[in-house]
Amino acid sequence: MNEDLKKQLLDLGLTEDQIEKLAAEGVETPSDMQLLSEQDIKEKTGAGLIAVKKLIVNFAPKVTPSTSMSFDVTGILPDVPSDESWLMALRAGGILKVEQSTVISAIRAALADKVGLYLLPSKLLIRMERFADDNVESAPKEYFLMRKLITKHNYAEIFEAIDGLDGTFVTETRKKSFLAKVDELLWPEVISFYEQLKNWIEAYAQTQNSPNAITGAIAVALNSFANGGKMSGGVITPVPDAGVLRDAADSLNDSINRVFAGVGVQIAAALAFDASGIKKILANDQLPSLVGAANRDQMLRMLEADVPATYPRLETNLTKFVLSVLKVKDIATDDEFQYFNLLYMLGSQIPWEKLSKKGAASLGGKRQL
Secondary structure, eight states, rough: OOHHHHHHHHHHTHHHHHHHHHHTOOOSSSHHHHTOHHHHHHHOOOOOHHHHHHHHOOOOOOOOOOSSSOOOOGGOOOOOOOOOHHHHHHHSSOOOOOHHHHOOOOOHHHHHHHHGGGGGGHHHHHHHHHHHHHHTTOOOOOHHHHHHHOOOOOOOHHHSTTTTOOOSSSOOOHHHHHHIIIIIIHHHHHHHHHHHHHHHHHHHHHTTSSSSSHHHHHHHHHHHHHOOOOTTTTSSOOOOOOOHHHHHHHHHHHHHHTTTTTTTTHHHHHHHHHHHHHHHHHOOOTTHHTOOOSSSSHHHHTTTTTOTTTTHHHHHHHHHHHOOOOOTGOGGGGHHHHHHHHHHHHHTSSSSOOOOGTTTTTTTTOOOO
């Protein structure tokens, strides 16, 4: 089995032992995976139902539109803007509103809190001072830049459009209050929506005769969408009523309004701005040597930083998922089957159990920004 396929299977949730069992059956390339049914994979590997469905969907044959134009299915769901674009969006206008850029800020801030990102500057400051003392050296310039980050916050870039608002407004109490709201109101609603979406997909699958009907249904739906047509009711029937998903999307929207009530918009923007600054500091190649670490990985272990390698992908996928749910109200009934299937495939890549854990402050950590 080639290494690319092995890595792909690991990312989709299979263990080394399960992958070896597939290899023993002659699976060597992605095209070999397309020859297996759900029953084949389940019998040979012992993987769970959801893991098997992820494999079937992931390795489904790609649908090629009959026209000469290419079709990018990811274009159906909204894109996540770059750091630069969301920062510029926050600066626009005189009064910040609960819009896309604000939701992005909240997600980035909350995830940063969950992995303990906000704790790293104070930890780095202690390590740098200790290392300089032990080696009878002066504290480096990075030490003072780090201290400035912790003790003095400059939010002029994002608050310049609001007269009377400055860094003194963003207090520790307001930050903790906002992050607590996200833990209590936002994540449960997002997780609930995905659970209902999964149930909706499974309800559809149960109406089909073939174990692989869901894969075929998605392929037909995407092919129809790519060619600008609508699905025929005689091709894929019956599709469960999506009213429950639209209600769940409305409920998530209401929760977001509650999270940002009061001064939540401004606090979310400040927290996301801080997180962006910390990530830039961590990218400094000189930082490991200033704390006595051989490399970046060793430095993160010294700091007991719980920042997994999948963090960037989690942040992007989760942001895209939430923005997509908020867009549900704009999706026509004829297009909802394609939309919800793509949304399910995106959601299946998100480790939802991580969102059920409380943030750093709730776990007893001392957040210091």
